[in-house]
Amino acid sequence: MVIDTKKERRLIFFALIVLAIYLSPLFILQENAHIRVHDNLDSNLAWYKVLAKSEEMFGAVNGAIPQIINGQLSRNAFGTEYSVIVWLYALFPTMTAYAFSQALTRIVAFFGMYLLLKKHFLPGERWLILQIGASLAFALTPFWPSGMLSTLGMPLALWAFLNIRNGEGTWKDYLALTIIPLYASIVLGFFFFLSAMGIVWLWDVLRGKGWNLRFLLSIGYMTIIFVMVEYRLVYSFLFFKELNSRDEYFHANLPFWRSVRLFIKNYLLGHTHVMTLHTLLIVPATFIAIYFVYTKKLWRQEKIFAFLFGLNILLSFWYAFWFYEGWLPLTKKFHFMDTFNFARYHFLRPLVIYASFALALKIISLQGINWAKMAKWIIVLQIVFLGLWNDEIIYKDKPTVQEFFAEDLFHEIKEHIGKKQEEYRIASIGIHPAVAQYNGFYTIDTYNNFYPLSYKHQFRKIIEKELAKNKTIRKYFDKWGGRCYIFTAQLGKRYMIKKDSKRHLKNLELNTDVFKEMGGRYIFSAIPIDNAEQNHLMLDKVFVSKTAAWKIYLYKTL
Template sequence: MPIQKNHIERRLLIFAFLALAVFVSPLFILGENAHIRVHDNLDSNLAWYKVLAESGQLIGPADAVIPQIINGQLSRNAFGTEFSLIVWLYALFPPMTAYALSQTITRVLAFIGMYLLLKTHFLSGKQWNILAINVGTSLAFAFTPFWPSGMLSTLGMPLALWAFLNIRKKEKMRKSYLVLTLLPFYSSIVLGFFFFLTAMGIFWLIDVIRTKRWNGRFLLSIVFMTLMYAIVEYRLVYSFLFDDEPNSRDEYFHARLSLWRSIRLTYKNFIYGHHHAATIHTLVILPVMILALFIIIRKKIWKKERTFILLFILNIALSAWYAFWFYKGWLPLTERFHFLDTFNFARYHFLRPLVIYVLFALSLKILLVTPWKRTVPILVAAQLIVCSLTNEEIIFQTKPTFKQFFAEDQFNEIKDYIGIPQEDYRVASIGIHPAIAQYNGFYTLDTYNNFYPLTYKNQFRKIIEKELAKNKTIRIYFDEWGGRCYIFTAELGKRYMFKKNSKKRLKNLELNIKPFKEMGGKYIFSAVPIDNAFENNLSLERTFESSSSVWKVYLYKAI
């Protein structure tokens, strides 16, 4: 009988890995013709990796700068550590190949981590239905959308928790420490693991209070992983300790929501989640969790299902914490302690993918001892289908492909038309992301980065100050965040992806070209025509289109 059950488990695992291969296959088959996420991906990180790889500063010193962006005022440290594997993927492979490999690594390890966690610590057993729950839940978890450059920052948490729980029980010590050693090389502490490690610290403290034992090996493992991150993220540590120059984060302001809006955001996050830590739990998992809770209440099995109850409460608490981080009641504290504004503590909700999928598995286990047990395979299959439909090739079908977005042929034509070395002049963009120009080797005055000198932000603001004065939305967006150091216009607002079929025109643009020219600016790439270009001391040089691009670029020269 055990042989038969091992056979079932092996077949389920083979199915899971084949499903993962199919899920990531469009990235390898379509290559640059694949559709992938634009927001916080094509519009930023992918261009950054290419710029960094070509800058000669990939392993540069702490005081090095990247000359191609904002006149060399962007620190090398703003691009993250060279100890991160994702940086080397983009240095060694073409960008789209690196992206496909990164997606594959992340999703495979996400599956393995969740499967080991459930099998070892939550749903042990060789019954076929338990095996199906463990494999199905883990596969659905691995299918969930995640922020690509975050790598294993959220999807690696199950693997880390598996390791910590092993060490807590003094089991599989070598394998567990190997996991804690390697994970920091393919994840980010500020985009996930700071919050996970502090949660582990709270877990350890609760253990101490409950058992009246210190469990030094568990505490030591938390300290060890924290130190590993300090080594890997040494640039971040250096900037935090020694870089006292005011930067764009110093003007970040987050506490603006009323009590009622914070309550509404709690509900919204609990029901729908957040795109940077997507859980895809609304249609299937949420009803299953509520049904499981109802069964627990009806059968009065609180103690038996204590883990489920605690995780369900934690799930609600994480949504509330996320929403109320933006509550204006924080103002007295943020005014006194500036770091509460510069560091995004709302990201504790990044723990929710881990919590929700463990809850899903526990919910299905509860259903196994009820008349609902026959629905368990159907529910697992339903969640797999729902998650598979979030494949980038499906949900971003209306967005530009990688090739269409970066439009290399079109921007090479622009470069050839200008005819002088790219490092000898500066450009900025209107209606399209500056990452496109950066990817194509142009030196840009604009950028998308949330860690650059405040003096530069104020200098750049002079170019667009009249436009900001006309539109409250873009003024608040730039002044109280400023991560997108773009040429914003009142007429376009917070929109920066105008395709070549757009009918939009700029009729009343008011830019200050003098500071633009003083900063080295010579050309503006605009995705829309500027009717009053002459009044802005701009001259239309030529219009560029390409069948392999979704943009129509109007090349304006500052005169």
């Protein structure tokens, strides 16, 4: 079949224009852009800057980041120096790096899904619009920014693996398998993807299709590349003997019916780290398609779609029931089941959902002219819907990047204190510690899920009385502890209190003696502390700026 390359190029060019429009606010607005805060501004973006300035980019595997928690945060907690994203933030200003990362990820996502659909799932010029439309939609999904290609690179990797599995592998496939690990995380997607490929290989063997050593070796090859790139993670997992904060992470705590509810919620709405926005259009489309498959007995012809439909349900079920309390006997016996998040097999869902979406639209299109028109409208509406979920729209009520990090305001605070930042330690109340860290302050608080358990227990003494007053934050800190924050019973889990807040902290009870023992000298509070003296604190000065989201009440210890 001769493919109309002109039409193909026109549609690809149109898709890239749409992607460029989608990404344009990041490049145009830069620090005035609105982007995701959770697991982004409140953590990763600050971590990249801290790492770049720490002189620990190539630090030893037993090295530490001196700026955070008194140098007890392992260098390995900030990931590998062989990741492209780390170098983007080391070489460019924050928002330039962020914009480049978004563009790179989405372009690879588009072409990866297009190659996969065109070659393996939806071949044929007839389906060109569906191939490119589904690929564009996939590339517009609001993925977790620091995940990079951890999920959005899976279609490209699957395309390469299927080529090799079918005996059609070329240097391009091995190049893809080599490059992806440099811009993805094994624990945030590819451990689960590679183990799934292993299952596919084993299934082929059990069905009598032979050992297919080339396919098996390609899986091993990509795994080895990941291990080499993520050598810090591997070292920490195998050789770190000191207990860390993940050793007090307990996931199996949901009763049966709450697990069922979580299964339904995840299936219909997705998860914040792998958002697919599939509820309104993709779910109905796939159910319409499965109806036609069932009523017209198309199971053999549409076996790939049927498999993906079932796999999608299974992945949500697995995610939800990973938190079922019935796992407790096993987690007590096998501790790694708590420290490693096996629920993340659901990170396969973006690939599964959008591949099945394309196949569902094909099945619908085959039912007649009107059905075919409806299929095209569904894909157009999905793309429009995803466009409306642009960060600049969704997060318009959140602080801009400039307002969040408030560099001018914190420079003023630094100048007022008048000491070298490494000579004293601070903690924050009502704002994320990442803000202070981004601005060069040395903090005893942090957001990280891999730090010494002994530090967590020592830090807990500072907020012990506050935790006793509030069950929510007590459970949040004790059973997870990734946010090693100065929690207060009054504020609970609110740590983004803007400068227009009228709140006051009343009846605060901190153990300031422990705070000082840990090097703490100043507290950056987003609101005034009414009983500061009872906590051996003194208000030094209040800082406010037009370009900052926060008003900072600077307290120093007595």
